[in-house]
Each structure stands twice: as C-alpha cells, then as structure tokens.
Amino acid sequence: MDLIQDVDFLTEKKLIFRIVILKKSNAFFVSLQEKKDLFEELFSVGESFYNAKDAFECAVKKLLAYIDGNNYVGEVIRVNNPCNCSLICLSDQKLILKHLKLNVLVEVNSG
Structure with missing residues (x-):
C-alpha cells in the first residue's frame, strides 16, 4: 500500500509551500509544491530514499534553497x-529542522 504525508511550510508573507512524501513499496519519494489557487508542483526530487527522514531532510534543504533565491517568499x-504524521513523526521533523537551523513552530493538524 502506498502512503503519503504532506508537510506545509508557511512564510511571513502568507505563502504556503508543501513537501509531499510518498512511500511506494520500500522507497520514499518527495516533491515540492506551492499553493496558488491550488497546490502546484514546483519540482520533484528525482531520486528515491530508503527512509522518510532522509527524504524529508533533502526536501527541506531544496525548499530552503528555493526560498533563499526568491525575495517575494x-x-x-x-x-x-x-493530515497527521504517517511517515515521519513530529519529533524527527523537529530534530531535522533544528539541525538545518530552522527554528520554527512545528504542529500537527493545525488550521
């Protein structure tokens, strides 16, 4: 069965970026989306990962690089x-974000 987890990143300018982690068989894949009227894919990370932590960390690094290159963000x-934390738990997300020097509030099922 395929599993999916969405993680939204909200910016001070009210933009929303979404990391989508997909587990298919024994591999993990990620893509990055930006919310306009609907979520539109910015790009897909063209590699697979052995675990959700590595997939999440790679996607966050790519998202932060994208944000750094765009002043409007x-x-x-x-x-x-x-939608809960089906693939990477909240505590692991917090550790990865702290390691990447992104000290922000991390929530589950918040509006």
Whole structure:
C-alpha cells in the first residue's frame, strides 16, 4: 500500500509551500509544491530514499534553497502537518529542522 504525508511550510508573507512524501513499496519519494489557487508542483526530487527522514531532510534543504533565491517568499515561520504524521513523526521533523537551523513552530493538524 502506498502512503503519503504532506508537510506545509508557511512564510511571513502568507505563502504556503508543501513537501509531499510518498512511500511506494520500500522507497520514499518527495516533491515540492506551492499553493496558488491550488497546490502546484514546483519540482520533484528525482531520486528515491530508503527512509522518510532522509527524504524529508533533502526536501527541506531544496525548499530552503528555493526560498533563499526568491525575495517575494519571506522566511518560514511555521510548519504544519495537515493530515497527521504517517511517515515521519513530529519529533524527527523537529530534530531535522533544528539541525538545518530552522527554528520554527512545528504542529500537527493545525488550521
């Protein structure tokens, strides 16, 4: 069975970026989306990962690089898991974000 987890990154300029982690068989894949009217894919990370932590960390690094290169975005101020944490738990997310020097509030099922 395929599993999926969405993680939303909200910026100070009210933009929302979403990391989508997909587990298919024994591999993990990630893509990055930006919410306009609907979520539109920015890009897919073209590699597979052995675990959700590595997939999440790679996606966050790519998202932060994208944000750094676009002045209109603003800094990330909050992270939300809108549909629970089926693949990477909240504590692991917090550790990875802290390691990447992104000190923000991380929530689950927050509006």
